[in-house]
Amino acid sequence: MEFKExxxxxxxxxxxxxxxxxxxxxxxxxxxxxxxxRAYLQIKNFQGKCNNKD
Structure with a gap:
């Protein structure tokens, strides 16, 4: 999905x-x-992982 979307x-x-x-x-x-x-500037670092331990 593109950032614009x-x-x-x-x-x-x-x-x-x-x-x-x-x-x-x-x-x-x-x-x-x-x-x-700010999200756009950092999108390259997003890995789609979650540290939620629930």
Missing amino acids: IYNLHEKQVYRYLLTLCRDEHLAEELTQEIFY
Whole structure:
């Protein structure tokens, strides 16, 4: 899956979650962009593994 597809699938959900936390539309929009930007920079390191021991 391409990063653009991931963004399109999850952007609204991330934005809504952040909006509930900060209650500021502009800040939630900026944080959403920052989160996806940082994820994009680190996607090459993602291995798809989980350390969950449940």
